[in-house]
Amino acid sequence: MNIKAGQLLSQIDNPADLRKLSKEQLHQVCEELRQYIIDVVSVHGGHFAASLGVVELTVALHYIFNTPYDQLVWDVGHQAYGHKILTGRRDVFPTNRKYKGISGFPKRDESPYDTFGVGHSSTSISAALGMAMASHYKGEFDRQHIAVIGDGAMTAGMAFEALNHAGVANANVLIILNDNCMSIDPNVGALKEYLTDISTSPAYNKLRDDVWNLLGKLPVGKKFTRDMASKLEASVKGVVSKSSNLFEALKLRYFGPIDGHNIIKLADTLQDLKDIPGPKLLHIVTTKGKGYALAEKDQTTWHAPGLFDKITGEIFKKPVTTPQPPKYQDVFGHTIIELAEQNDKIMGITPAMPSGSSLKFMMEKMPDRAFDVGICEQHAVTLSAGLATQGMRVFCTIYSSFFQRAFDQAVHDVAIQKLPVIFCLDRAGLVGDDGPTHHGAYDIAYMRGIPNVIISAPMNEEELRNLMYSAQLPDNDMPYVIRYPRGQGVMPEWRTPFKAIKTGTGRKIRDGKDIAILSIGHAGNFVTEACKELLADGLQPAHYDMRFVKPLDTALLHEVFQTYDKVITVEDGTIVGGLGSAILEFMADNNYTASVKRLGIPDRIVEHGKPEELHRECGYDAAGIARTTREMMKDKITVTV
Structure with a gap:
């Protein structure tokens, strides 16, 4: 199927072409870009809702900043489809995530506009800060460095570490916080509630708008204007809420929140922020799936829906004529409930993957025993260790490639203390379209050298159930790894009786x-x-x-x-x-x-x-x-x- 881009989008081969357009034409560019993403993903598949939510931001960033000289880092990369289309990959975009095609994530060797390879969350601020520090050292004081990070990715410890450093680094870095209350599943935690308080405070938002209106009426570029704006902005925040200074307490100049779908407002704001040196944070509020009603209503399903009819919204499924094997993650999700009904010490932990890992079933049925802790793999592992010290039998389910991020905790907090945490490593092996950032290639190799650890892998669904059953038995007093792949198993009739498997037997x-x-x-x-x-x-x-x-x-x-x-x-x-x-x-x-x-x-x-x-x-x-x-x-x- 030959999918054609719109009138303006078809003429944009790089951001320099975009910058030739008038600001008023950006509305049409956004409409055409959003439609092109819908057209291509509906036919060829891929991640969907995340990129729709940042169409206006993507256009505004490439319109205002001189990319790739100005360096743009996208966190995770699910949201970078519009970025790829505007940076010379429009015509090859239908090959996205296909074998020998372009990557579904930003990738350095694919384009000079992809300044940093991303697939795991929460790396953007550290990377952009490193780039900014290098530019400062080389005397490139006119160079801009922008990190786009979602509020879900902001929950990770690495993001806070980078914020803590950015506030005191003498570097020109702009952090854009894309606040949509979603990662793949709804975001959790105190930060989400804090951002919601800021975005929904009527008093704060009215005073904030007054500040921006005042800025628009004052001469641009004069020092007294910036000083006045800074003092006024600070006083607004102090009056409205003592807690609204989280980012400024870290010495980051905070701006926002503003509507992330108002392209003119975004462009004007980014133009103003270009003239403000040092570390700063712009808080924008967006809707994941914006512009496609079904994706706006059910953002988890439409994160990566597969092929679908863009008119009716029907998601195409392969016709089923015979009973099909379940997905391994669903076997895990249902089996942990069976085991928890027999053993009241069983609990479940996942770092932001309740749907992907299928722990969502237990979270719905036993909400006091199954928890999503946000994008915090390190915390998830040590939290599990803490629970295990109190006699809990914790199933900590993490994607294999994400478990890499918690290696130290697996060694220091679990293995050395010989705590019987059960690690269920989903997506082990070659996962497919997500590529090298998500392949679960290394877990056996990096876990095998750690003492006090059992490492197992089931050949089928029955074996997965039996390994889970065996791992939680009272006589197991060691950390226990169970790795299994993404996707379907081989047993349509998989609900077999539990049988203990003796550790270390083939x-x-x-x-x-x-x-x-x-x-x-x-x-x-x-x-x-x-x-x-x-x-x-x-x-x-x-x-x-x-x-x-x-x-x-x-x-x-x-x-x-x-x-x-x-x-x-x-x-x-x-x-x-x-x-x-x-x-x-x-x-x-x-x-x-x-x-x-x-x-x-x-x-x-x-x-x-x-x-x-x-x-x-x-x-x-x-x-x-x-x-x-x-x-x-x-x-x-x-x-x-």
Whole structure:
């Protein structure tokens, strides 16, 4: 389908073209940009509501600032679609998030306008501040540095750390706080309530408007005007609320809140702020999903809805003719409730991913036992540790790539103290369209070196349930990691009775005489498919599901190396430090000799694409496993022929 941009948008190949337009034409540019995003995402998919909410801000920023010389950093990047379209990627935008297409997030090697690669939240202020400090050091005093951060991302500790530094740094940085009360799910916490108080205070907003009106009538650029405005603004805040000085207490000049959908007001405000040196914060209020009514009403569903009919709003689903396997995260979400009904010590914690992780089911049914703590992975882990000291059995569910942010807490607060926190790492392995910032490639490798930690991965939904059941039993007194992938499992009939799995025990899936294939987690299903293909070649591979990377099933491994001289390991994680490395260490420690081939995520950054495309590229889909087996067994195949 050939999607055409509007009359003005089709002529904007870069921000310099945008700046040729009159300010009055910006309204039309915003309308065309919003419609183009709707048209493309409805047909090709992608994140949706976040970018609609910042259309006016995106246009205003590129209109007022001299990008890319003036450096613009988008936090997370879900909201950067309009930015990509205005910065030379309009015609390739339909390839967004597709295999070999452009990234769904800002990416430095994709465009000079993408000043910093982002995919995880709360990094923008630190990055922009670093850029601003470097510019100051180099004498580039005219250069502007802008960080756009949502109020959800502002809840993370890293954002507060950066704010604390920015206030005392001699750097020209503008922080734009995009306040829409949403990340993927509704925001939580005291900061949300504080921002709501500021945005809804009638007294404050009337006095604030008076300040801006006064600024518009006074001569621009004279020192007394800025001094007067600063004193007047401070007095307004002091009169209205003693608590409204949070940002100014950190020595950031605070402006706002203003309507983030008023393009003329935004442009005028940004033009004024360009002339004010030093660290400052502009608070804008926006609506996520702005301009598409259904997205405005249900912002969580429309964060990334998939393909849809832009007229009716119908979200297209694949036709289902037979019972389908559930998503692993839904198995987790329903299973934790079953376990919590049996064990009143069970609690659930997630950092801002109640829908994505499916902890939302427990939050709805047991609101006093399941909590969303905001985008605060470090806090989530140590909070879980604190609960565990009081005898609670805490399931802390975090995306694998986000768990990287809490590595120190996993070591210092959980493992060293040997607290039995249960980490359920969702989105482990190659996640697909979100690409390298979201791939859960490294959790096995970075957790395997930590003492006192159990690391497991289920091959299917039944195994996930049984591992969750086993982890919360009274005899488990250690941190317990359960990693599982994004998306569907393999068992339509998944509600099986709970069975305890002894820690550190694997299982033999099928016997064979030629070669042993050792797998961990969902990738074992790829091995099952490969074995069917290999049987047709006359090969007899054995398949072992290890289930645990730590501790390893040593009895099973002794059987493997005493029986086979050719071994393949398969994992949906990096081969550097993963299951394959653990097997090689066991082989060396026990003086075995065998030919071992490791399959998994290679030692390089894997880009975005559908999971099946990426598994094929990395060589550990069923075809890749079968191909590697044939290569290792080529002598036998030649003799057989």
